[in-house]
Amino acid sequence: MAKSKPIPKPQAGTRVGNGKDILAGLDHRSVVMRRYREILSQLVNDMGGDPSEAKSIIAKRSATLAVWCEQAEATMAEGGDIDIGEFTTATNALRRLLVDIGLERKAKDITPTLRQYLEGQAA
Template identity: 75%
Template sequence: MAKTASIAKPQGRSRIGNGKDLLPGVNGRSSIMRRYREIYGQLVSDMGGDPSEAKSIIAKRSTTLAIWCEEAEASMANGGDIDIGEFTTATNALRRLLADIGLERRARDITPSLADIIAGHAA
């Protein structure tokens, strides 16, 4: 008989799974990590605030590529060399990932549930 995957209990989840960390073993105070949180947070917000696990994973990969591209652009702006092939590949991959999660902003659903409506009338 094949085993099926189960969802871990909240106390058995990793720090990433329970939302305490975005990346394993990373100092959250570094400038790169602060920028990572900014971009990732904005992508999540653009998706309506509650992405599926798959969309969250794509948003993390998109964030990584966006930061890599920013670093390459900053290097170029400071007179450094840029590998246009690597940059173009990263930019195209980023565009495809962003297209997968949606390039347009989505409004967060604030419609009250039936339970909220009933509780409001009961109060």
């Protein structure tokens, strides 16, 4: 009789993968992190609220570049010097990422399922 292989235990997901953290190992209360979350949240809402994993990754990178650009703009507004080549590169990369996830807002699908519709009609 052949011995069967043991079934591997499912691996525990990461806090980022489980949605408990946006970025691992950070103090999520900092001003920069709060701004990052605001931008990321708005991008997700603009995509209809339930993006694919690929679009979520692009949205995170977009939020990162947006915060970086805002910090560079604040430095410039306070009279500091910024590397215009670096800023232009970041801005162009941000634009390309935003084009990939879509610049237009998408409505969240709130169409009820057939079951929800029938339950609503019965009530």
